[in-house]
Amino acid sequence: MSDRLAAGDTAPDFTLPDQDGTEHSLADLRGRKVIVYFYPAASTPGCTTEACDFRDNMSSLQAAGYEVLGVSKDELPALQRFHHEQALSFPLLSDPDLAVHRAYGAWGEKNNYGKIVTGTIRSTIVVDEDGSVQLPLYNVKATGHVASLRKKLGLL
Template sequence: MTDRLVAGDTAPDFTLPDQDGNEHSLAALRGKKVIVYFYPAASTPGCTTEACDFRDNMSSLQAAGYEVLGVSKDDLPALKRFQHEQALTFPLLSDPDLAVHKAYGAWGEKNNYGKIVTGTIRSTIVVDEDGTVQLPLYNVKATGHVASLRKRLDLV
């Protein structure tokens, strides 16, 4: 299992393509607060619930100064389809070689319906304007996650 980030760590920089092939880097977002969330697979029930929850809360998150980036191992066509089907309004980034997943501690062993498997650990990392990890959350639940996150960030 990859080491998990803790508050105060420097968030690992990355550059990944989004569903349209446009590159996004964490360094380019310095000066903004960023929510980087990792999800197992586009268009699956839990991931759809979580993505739609972010979509439905996007205006309040943006009003508080947050950018949202979703990261999965999916290829660009799968991300484009997911973005289109769910009318998602934030970038979905493709990390097929899992380098960013591993750098953020979002890849490793997890319990999946009572069975230990290796895969994406549903995680959300909040990065402050200076590129420092503000709030690392691992093994989050898809349902109700954004409401819980908003409460932890004092946005309620």
């Protein structure tokens, strides 16, 4: 299991392609606040709920200065389909070798319907303008997560 990040840690840098193949680098977002969220698989019920929740709250997140990046192990065609079908307004990044998942502590053992499995740990990491972890959240629930996140960030 990967080590989890703690508030104050330097967020590991990464460069990953989005659903259209455009590369996004955390370093390029210095000076802005970034929400990096990890989800298990595009087009599954929980991940669709969570992605649409971020989509529906984008205006308030952006108004508060936050960028949102979704990260999964999915390949680009699956991300492109998911992005289009759900009319998402933020990039979905592909991490098929799981390097970024592991660096962020979002890959490891988890309880899936009473069975211990290894996979993506639904996680959200808020990175501040200086590239430090502001708020690390692990094992989050898909439903209601963005409202909880907004409350923790003082945006409600």
